[in-house]
Amino acid sequence: MHPLFHTKWFHAVLAGVLLAGGVAMWNVLACTQCRAYAAFQGATAAAAPAVLLPAPVPISDYPKSDPAGRNLFLRWHKVRDDVAYELRLMQDGKVFFSSQHIYVNGFHVVLPADFKGNSFEWQVRALNLDLQPTTAFSQSRRVYVDPKVNPVIYPIPMNGRNLLEDTDLGARAGLPKKNGAYVPARAENVPAGLVAPEVFPHHNGTTAINQVYKWIRVNGGETYEIEVLNSLPASDAEPAPAEKVIERAYSTHFDLYDPQKQVSSQPMYWRVRALDAQGRPIGVFCPPQQFETNPRKHYTVGTLGDSITHGGGSVSGAPSDWEYDYQSYLKFDTINLGQSGDTSEATLARFEDDVLPFHPEYLIIMTGSNSLRASYSARSIIGDLDAIRQKCVDNGIKPVFLTIPPINPDNIAKAFNEPTDPAWMSKLAKINAYIRTQPHIELYTKFTENQALPTSLAIDGLHVGVEGKRLMAEAINEQWDDVLARYYGN
Known part of the structure; x- marks a missing residue:
């Protein structure tokens, strides 16, 4: 029988370029993944498409009145059928960072120690399987920087976030913006001492028993620790106690296809944090992400x-x-x-x-x-x-x-x-x-x-x-x- 494959293990192949020198957690398809990644790399000499699609539209915004720190996330609207993105950072017309190996519509930037000045510009474009551009670069967007700004760092969960940025006005009604992006609603009436979860509007067809958790990687993150919880945690800085944990899993990629089926009559929550090469936390867990797969709810x-x-x-x-x-x-x-x-x-x-x-x-x-x-x-x-x-x-x-x-x-x-x-x-x-x-x-x-x-x-x-x-x-x-x-x- 031929080896079988599906999208989830190819994500590991795509993410592999980000893991050089890191902890490898390949599954039994490792050899197949390596062959596929070799094919992906070997295709980069192909010609770019003759007609380019419209450029990605930046979301993140750091004006003078609300500058970024040296740690910041850049996000942009997805391009249909995106395979990868190329991001470049510029100062005074010179590129000081670029990458073609970004597989979600966002990136965590840590400015170099020798960065001078109070701003830089960024652009992004979409790439195909051959790493050739399918869009033009986006218009340059300036980011103002204040080294005194020190935000809390965690992998940004993407499940549901893109829904807030699309054309569905109802999904983002009444939500505030932070750094240009809509901020998901946090659950109200959460008991004191518990971390309030992010709750997204329900959208048809988004309830699944085989969950996939996806996030923007953290710079320096070699491994990602994912908790699936039966109740809300008390801290975003510490792992949840065993009685709250349905599952604890690890990934070296930008997502996790949950190996366990998640079904419960009660709400469940997932969250993720980054670990460095020595297994030490980088920042904290992201806010709990609420989801439900209730068999008591009648699905026709x-x-x-x-x-x-x-x-x-x-x-x-x-x-x-x-x-x-x-x-x-x-x-x-x-x-x-x-x-x-x-x-x-x-x-x-x-x-x-x-x-x-x-x-x-x-x-x-x-x-x-x-x-x-x-x-x-x-x-x-x-x-x-x-x-x-x-x-x-x-x-x-x-x-x-x-x-x-x-x-x-x-x-x-x-x-x-x-x-x-x-x-x-x-x-x-x-x-x-x-x-x-x-x-x-x-x-x-x-x-x-x-x-x-x-x-x-x-x-x-x-x-x-x-x-x-x-x-x-x-x-x-x-x-x-x-x-x-x-x-x-x-």
Whole structure:
């Protein structure tokens, strides 16, 4: 069987350049990751795109009246299907720092000891998988600096923050700004002695049992300590006591795909802090981030599948980047039961544990892409899908399949240095033929059949990006009433 992959382990590959000399925490796919990173590095000689997209728009603002210290975070609005960003800092027209290896829309700057003057300028642009620019540089923005300013440092959690900066005015209504960025609401009526959590407005399709935590790295941070808590901590400077900790995990990257499923009838919280090469804290834990995955809340619709269901795309986008989740564009709310890396066999195996506690009325199912590109037969994949269908029927759940989009073996090889079964297209045709005999959503009203997935829809050849996720949601929204009619005869 071919090695399988998904967005989460490629994040480790991308982050690897930041870890030179640091603590390596590779998993069992380490060799595959190294090959993929070599492919990523080896592609940098490609020509830049002929047409550049609009430049990123800076968010962070440090005017004379509210200057930064020598430690500061710079943030900017995301560019659609961003893979990486190039940031440069300038003073008197000369670049004194630049990096092409930034994989979130923010960066922690620590000014050098020999920095002189009271200001500098910065610019950022987006890069593709070949590390070639896809946008022009942003307009220069000046940062004023006062060495006496000494802010508290912690990794900035990104789950939900980009939602505040997008065009959804309701999400940021009444919120103040700090250094140009909207400040998330802190929970009110928190008992004295506890750290108030940040709480974001609910958005359709953002509740998932397999959590992904994402942050802006801290300069000098080699490892990141993540706590998942069942109640609020008393301190941001010290680890929470054992009775509050559901899980303690570590990452050397800019995110963590939680290895444990998080389900509770009560709110839960995650937070992260940076550790240096000797394991000493750099700053404090970030404010607790509240989330809920309550099986007692009735979700009419669940979504089950692999990483295309779980979310993420464009190589560095994670499920916590909601624009890469098709569920966020649906006209109804859902519980996301997707699991990155699933084969159809794996999806089937976790049905009882992951689906039944929530018992949705409808279950949208799409799994098999990882099996398709590997050596699994069409018959075995169809067998898994039919077994999932039967489990739905046996438990009073109405299954709704999605036809499986195509893949692109050339782009898969380029992004991950992994082969694809040459028979993938004929297998896909058989699998989709089965799906079309069941209650289903036809995605090929939006995608083209019998050809490879265009690069414009999936940079890595497998995980469709923002436009692809929008197209999936459009197909579901347009055909959902037909699905209801099939079940209820309306």
